[in-house]
Amino acid sequence: MKVNEIFGSHVFNDAVMKERLPKNTYKSLKKSMELGEALEPSVAEVVANAMKDWAIELGATHFTHWFQPMTGKTGEKHDAFISVSPDGKAIMEFSGKELIKGEPDASSFPNGGLRATFEARGYTAWDCTSPAFLKEDTAGVTLCIPTAFCSYTGEALDKKTPLLRSMEAIHNQAMRILKLFGNTTSKRVLTTVGAEQEYFLVDKKFYQLRKDLIFTGRTLFGALPPKGQEMEDHYFGSIKERIAKFMKEIDIELWKLGVSAKTKHNEVAPAQHELAPIFSTTNIATDHNQLVMETLQKVATRHDLVCLLHEKPFAGVNGSGKHNNWSLSTDDGINLLDPGTTPHENAQFLVFLASVIAAVDEYAPLLRLSAANAGNDHRLGANEAPPAIISIFLGEQLTDIIEQIQEDRLATSKQAEELKLGVTTMPNLPKDVTDRNRTSPFAFTGNKFEFRMVPSSGSIAGPNIVLNTIVADVLSRVADELENADDFNGAVTALVKKLISDHKKVVFNGDGYSDAWVEEAEKRGLPNIKSTVDALEYFAKPESIEMFERHCVFTKGEIVSRQEIMYEEYAKIINIEALTMIEMAKKEILPSVIDYITSLADSINTIKAATSSVTVKVQEKLIEKLSNLLELAYDKLEALESEVVKAKELEEIEEQAIAFRNKVFVAMEELRIPCDELEKLSSEEYWPFPSYTDLLFRV
Template sequence: MCANPIEQFGSNVFNEAVMKERLPKNVFKALKKTINEGLPLEETVADVVANAMKDWAVEKGATHYTHWFQPMTGITAEKHDSFLSPKADGTAIVEFSGKELIKGEPDASSFPSGGLRATFEARGYTAWDCTSPAFLKEDTAGVTLCIPTAFVSYTGEALDKKTPLLRSMEAINKQALRVLKTFGSSASKVITTVGPEQEYFLVDRNLFKQRKDLVLTGRTLFGAMPAKGQELEDHYFGTIKERIAGFMKELDKELWKLGVTAKTKHNEVAPAQHELAPIFGTTNVATDHNQLVMEMLQKIANRHGLTCLLHEKPFAGVNGSGKHNNWSLSTDEGQNLLEPGTNPHENIQFLVFLCAVIKAVDEYQDLMRVSASNAGNDHRLGANEAPPAIISIFLGDQLTDILEQLKNGGLKSSKQGGQLLAGVSSLPALPKDNTDRNRTSPFAFTGNKFEFRMVASSLSIAGPNVVLNTITAEILSQIADELEKATDFNAKVEEILRGIVNKHERIIFNGNGYSDEWVVEAEKRGLSNIRSNVEAVPALITEKAIEVFEKHKVLSKVELESRYEILLEQYIKQINIEALTMIEMASRQIVPSVINFTTSLANSINAIKSTGVNADLSAQEDLLVVVSSLLATMNKSIATLQAAVAKAADMHGDTYNQALAYKDEVFAAMNALRAVADEVETKVDATLWPFPTYSELLFNV
């Protein structure tokens, strides 16, 4: 009998309900004030909160606590400390102080810092993010109290992904409130909300362990396409297999206990691919939750004899995985600022916020692009499975028509969806949305939010939301400057909206983003088409980027420069690991297997000839010639890749040019080696092939 999901939900979270029950009223009120208004937390209040948190955790079996943070690795980090403190008489007590709750001191020297920290400078600090609730992790190590924190250096720079995110949330709150006040709003806080959909693959763990490329890089570096892929479109939303259903059931249970609102689960397009989607949450909490989702996907898969692959393109030839970042703005009064209402042409406040986002995305296309970039996403963006590398916005018929009305001098009407009739008398008439969806758009308006569809499946969503929050805050700041000094408010609003539409309508595209025609059209419009992760990274250190991030106190020039270095170094290291893995697999697994095959084939030919039987051996001899020729080509390709890696690895002093060398030379050599190896796979005896094939990996779950 399954536990009641309502009873399960949040059972391992020190949430508001628990705090209200366990904290004195004055302490609860002070903590809520800190959370809601960003005011400093007094040490006496922190002590009471820490003690209550400790008691709650210990009652649930916790023996240790950790400051849980998100360094620039993209994953989470934690150092566990016991609650136990020894006494002079040889006994021990459990204790946890406000100081221990608020601040931790981890080693900052061994995390990526992009030059912010020298190796010998070890001190860093974690600081409690009280706006994201503490939670309990349960595993074979026991129960651990996890305290979400920010991570900063001894000199105050952000060493993590959360600190800039929290800063960006403060920035957009400040500027959005300025705009709202000009409309007479009584709101006192604006938050960004996010619902990140997560795509992933599941493969059999025993097969996974036999693939060095999957173990070391998260993707298959070799693999010929099987006879069947995703062309029958029978996996998408198909019946979930028993083994996967069992995994999903446990995943839901564990996520619900952590307060993660896992709502939707289904099969995705590619075989062995699936998706999970949560309900919206405040951006920093949603970011924490998405990190937990990725961790739990991998942990629970292991329990079911599976391995979860979060790489953007684990298999060539079938769809890769992304992460749709559904982003919106809401007030503390419950108003969604991107909710158009029934007649959006009359909702001027909505149009102001809509146009602010349009202008922000157009003016900062390069920052949007880099925020969704990593080495894995280079395999995915621009293919017929994901948005193109060109940033554009889909608005749909209704809103596009309203902007045309604005451009032409007046708002008169809003197109309505009407009803959809299925043509069967027993089926009800369905309310029809006022516009269709566009799955080819990188940034699509979907009713009351924007869906940023380019984000890489393995990335933290912090980066994309830092960019979205900051660039939108900048445009809202510009709008507020004009509205606050306007003598004729309505005329000024109309002037602002018309100006934005006239200047930035080029970013709006409702058509097929996969088409070649769009690439040509986008170039005519002056839209950027940044094709790779490496080429996207310099956007972080342009004068324009530094100006907007520093103006809103989100990232300093030094912090941006560090991230520029970190992202390039991560790309270099990732491609280098992949190249070295390819060389090892090809040299020590594929080549010996092919030699065994050709030797066996040659021996077979010679054996038949030795019998004196007049047999036609042309098939065997032709195959021997073909495979031997491919083997020779493979050896040359291995040597070419080795040379390319050695040359790129020897480049020092210019990280960007080194990254370009890995992209243009090493990656090209990798593709050449893969092409010949995959062709060889189709010729060699299957029993001699040294590791599981695509057919086994994709269909054996």
């Protein structure tokens, strides 16, 4: 296997287009891709024909408009290239019209009230900035065309459309800043992202015996095994052969699709792993991350494994997230977040840095919301990597610089040193100017920011839409002020100082997991938004709507609809989890424990009948403990059933979501406690489903 031969072999990429398209068509298409110019229908027709020929040569029989509805997954409807000629023979056709536009049913996807059930028409529109690709599976080979998805009346029903709008917004505002600094060569500013993906792998035979994993993606019951992650031996440990074989196939499949999967390793928790790609433009990175998640789950089944993308599939060990490495770059290769060797002298960098700090502080609730879902509440609300409080880690060098700016003494930058290992055969290593902080939700890491709150199962579109838009909003105000300044250099200095002074409270380089930080954050006035339901109220606040509308990213209707979708999704997820718990407790746990108690009682009667010289105190104590826990579990089960009924009776979806969070979720946690205790006391022979030991250590 030669990586350079298979990489991108299933992608209609620039090299393929250059080879197969006429020069004029290629140039016209590139202008649309790079400069946002409108695509001529005649160009689309030529591209469609070349795309079809390329796909058929590689075995494709069907094509699909591949889009990203509000489910967070991807959507696709497959059409064959086949048409029938008048003489009854099959011909393979694909028109420019079919390339540009599709018509899936819009009413059956989440729309938050934007479309009624009878208003079914929706459109998919080709996104030429993201290359088409071929998906190969047991169904054959399908040409996938990345598209946006909108309603008949033009509202965005997907995640791609507002993402593209947000990229346009930050481009517009960042270019204003660059022009003020005399940049006449850069034509576009792009946000770039590298999304690290964490996931768990469990054996399929154990997965199939657990209704909670099948229906919800996480374990709703489960006593902790004797060993968890406390020995820290799994992290970066030797990869098991079975997992290595799976990872090898993942690499190959992703490389074919042009996904630059680069890093793979064991993560902190047992059975947990991570995959990281090389960064790319945010739109393509978002498409690629959807492909990563889909490929992980598909390939896992080929190895009799199941890939769990849930943020907290197991209690008591680390959950999974997605580290969204975000940066700003120009089309001619300038990283706007690269401080250089003397960042204190880099005024342009300081403007962008101060703007990001201001945006994260000012719009912290929206950033927190962008990473919110029911699964992530288990991580963020429980002070697990990272905590729910939004803060920024800058490190020693940049923190020292912003302190100098505040005190009007900006003169130096701390320089990197050499790391001496004390071993003569080893060279001294260049030491970075700052450490890393794994507890920070938004950390500067050299020339980018790592947003660590993003949920492992979610699309990265939402977080990047918010990031792009809030930074664009601050940049627009910065540009307004600097464009009207008489003394540009003096205005830059004053503006950077003001932004830092007003928003430095969001900078924190310490331990984000500590109780002391929670107290300190409260003193600083930083919000601590622990749940999705708490975060959702910020989405449709007037100032949020105004900000998104100002940059043409969302309309008010699109925001309100998305808020409703998220409330509804949260309520549905907790409802499904609660119903699954009820079914598992009623049909599996309680009957199994009763059977075990009965077996203990039978053993007591058998022993007593056989002899009077042997005591049965152990069996009697066990029966007493089990019976008390059984009664408690039954009471908690009835309480949970009652709370589910009451939550469903509420008419408003927001009220339902709040009830499912504050009442149903709490009742679920209370039911789990005695059931997990029952597992600890029950014989393995009687316990009805695989344990944490099976799931985490028998992979």
